[in-house]
Amino acid sequence: MSDYIIETHDLTKRYGNQTSVSNLNIHVKKGRIYGLLGRNGAGKTTTMKMLLGLTAPTSGEVTIFGEPFHGNEKKILPRIGCLIESPGFYPNLTGTENLKIFAELRGLKNPRYIKGALELVNLPYRDKKLFSQYSLGMKQRLAIALAVMHDPELLILDEPINGLDPIGIAEVRDFIRELCDTRGKTILISSHILSEISLLADDVGIIDHGNLLEEESLKELEAKNAKYIHFCVSDAKKAAQIIATTFCSKDIQLADANNLYLYDTALPVARINRSFIEAGIDIQEAHLCEDTLEDYFKRITGGEGIA
Ligand SMILES: Nc1ncnc2c1ncn2[C@@H]1O[C@H](COP(=O)(O)OP(=O)(O)OP(=O)(O)O)[C@@H](O)[C@H]1O
Ligand SMILES: [Mg+2]
Structure with a gap:
């Protein structure tokens, strides 16, 4: 099974x-x-x-x-x-009365089911307020109380x-x-x-x-969210060649003439920086970055974010 x-x-x-x-x-x-x-x-x-x-x-x-x-x-x-979607609650009954109707339909005789469910969602038991007077949030809580009332698995x-x-x-x-x-x-x-x-x-x-x-x-x-080192340098293409030849890594993405992303984060950044300087490449920035879940979602759905 x-x-x-x-x-x-x-x-x-x-x-x-x-x-x-x-x-x-x-x-x-x-x-x-x-x-x-x-x-x-x-x-x-x-x-x-x-x-x-x-x-x-x-x-x-x-x-x-x-x-x-x-x-x-x-x-x-x-x-x-x-x-x-919202359950069909009666507007002219209180929250407790509404739950009572559903409890009877489900054969739940003991009022502790209703009391427990209301307690869980932080709504008062036997309150006088009618469902029609509930705020949107209270309506939503009552709907959740109804979902949990019969103690489902x-x-x-x-x-x-x-x-x-x-x-x-x-x-x-x-x-x-x-x-x-x-x-x-x-x-x-x-x-x-x-x-x-x-x-x-x-x-x-x-x-x-x-x-x-x-x-x-x-x-x-x-x-899974990608970690990478972002280099901002005077010549990203030349820098990429150095990483590929000297450090034997192909896990590189050239963003533009100055920006380079290295996904092989285990490589020694200090030594890479030194190699760049020796090759006459100026370094503006070199730091470790991490994609957020938001970036990840955008990447896999190929579109807008979902904050
Ligand atoms: N009864 C229906 N008849 C025709 N199309 C429908 C019907 N129900 C849903 N759809 C379509 O199916 C697609 C998925 O709808 P669904 O309601 O499952 O999305 P959802 O992920 O719940 O969206 P939301 O976040 O807006 O609630 C939508 O394009 C919707 O228009
Ligand atoms: Mg939906």
Whole structure:
């Protein structure tokens, strides 16, 4: 049996001529937070909807808890909590009353489920405020409370920090982390905000135009970010030749007549500098640089950043 809580096999969704999700193979490990990162329109919501049977895949398969989702929906779905688009809360009822309706539907008789879920998202139990009077952030918290109320093993949260202010974002991040660390939940979250994913996720899947470009742990992703030495010199071409011949390295990129990037960071910079000076090359700068995750994202998606 596979070690993954969620596994997709060439999952594809086409709407007419448009392929929204293309041969996606994601692997969500038990007890970890998996961040699905992608720009607007990348295919995050469509993927999550397919995982939950809210939309049928055009082709491909989903395996959840080691079993094919198709045909086992009734067994699998009660073990999942989800937040995909806003749930249909009643505007003229309070948050607690709203949760009570859903609790009854799910057969959760004990009020501790409602109390616990509200506590987790920092909303008051039995407050008089109606849902229609809630701020956007409070509405979002109530939606998350609904997702976790029945204590599911797996949470699928589509952009859970949408509409929250910075303090709200930090709180949601903390309780998502807590759900994973202290209660052993497996969590799949999506976001178009790179910094958010890098603060929260253990594993990251980068999706762009419906394709999964990368899937690895955040640690691996961070380690992959290129380190290089940037030389700003009077003659970059000549400097590149010296590095190639004297130091036997071809890991060089000539940016322009004066700027040169050396990706082989193990080479002795002091000796390289001396060789440049001996060859009559003036050095304005020589320093170690490191790409940020943002640079990396731009590089692999070949486009704009995603701060
Ligand atoms: N029901 C639908 N009919 C037709 N096209 C759709 C439908 N749902 C989604 N799409 C298209 O599929 C693509 C992926 O959409 P999706 O909502 O999955 O992206 P997303 O990554 O969730 O974006 P966002 O960050 O804006 O929420 C988009 O081009 C979208 O227009
Ligand atoms: Mg979406």
